Amino acid sequence: MTSQPPAVRAYLDDLRRLLDGSPDRDLVVDGVRRHIDDALAAGPADPAQVRAVLDELGDPAAIAAESVPAPVQPAAPPPFLERRGGAVLTVVLLTFGGIVVPVAGWIVGLGLLWSSKGWRLADKLVGTLLIPVVLAAVLMIGALVANASGPSAAIPAHVVLLVAFPVLDLAVGVFLLLRFRVASGLPVSR
C-alpha cells in the first residue's frame, strides 16, 4: 500500500491505541487494514467510498470491545513496612527495642517509623519526640523542686524514670498502633 488515505490512517491509529496491551492487537489491526485495502481495491478510493468502508467496519471501540482484553496486572501488595505486620514490628522496636539493645534498638525503630508511609508526619513527630521531651521536662521540674526545697523533697531521678518511662513508652506504642493506616492511593478519611 503506497498511499493510505488520512481517514484510514486515523482509523487504524485509533484502533491500535484502543487495543494497546491486547495480545491480539497486531493480528486485529492487520486484519482490518487488509479488509480496507481489499474493499477499496475495486477502484480509485474517493473519500465517500473510504467513508462507507470505515462505516461498515464500525466504531473502533466496538472492535476493541470484542478483542481479548489486556491482561490485568494484579495490584502489588504494599511492602512489608506498609502493612500491619510491619507497623507492629516498628512499634515493638520503638517501645522495647531500646530495652533489649539500649539506644540502638530504639534508633532502628525510629528508622522504620520514618520510612513508613503508614503514619502521618504529626504521628511520627509524636512517636519520636514525646518520650524524650516529657522525660526531660519531668527531670528538669524535679531538679528545680529539689533546688527550691532541698534534696529531701525531690523525687529521685531514677524513680521518675522507672515510673514515667514505661507509662509513656506504652502510651506511645498504643498511640502509634491506633494511628497506623494501611497506605493506599486514596487520601486517608478522617
Place this chain on the structure above:
Amino acid sequence: MQYMEAVQLLTNLRRGVVEPCVLAVMLEGEIYGVDLARRLTALGLLASDGTLYPVLARLRSSGLVSTRWEESRSGPPRRYYRLTPEGVATVDRFIESWRTFSGAVDTILKETRR
C-alpha cells in the same frame, strides 16, 4: 424494550455463537475476510464488519483456523482463512450442542406463550 437494552441483549446472544458461526461458514471452503465479514454482518451475526477481526485473531491463536495468501487479479494479495482439523471438530460439536440448546429454547417459548 428500550433500544439500548435490545442492543445489549443482541450483544450477549452473539457472544457465544459468533465464533462457531465463523467456523461454520468455512465448512463450505476457504474464504477471505471481506466476504466473510459482509456475509455475517448482513445476517446480523456481527454488529459490524470490523468486529470479525478480533474473532478471527482468537480462532487463529487457538489453532482452529489457518491462513493462506493468494494473489488477486483485482487488487492486493488476499489472506484466505480455512478450518484446521481441530476447527472442523469444533464446528461439529457446536452443531450438535446448538440443536439441543435451540430446541430447548424453542420448546420453552412455545410452552409459555401468552
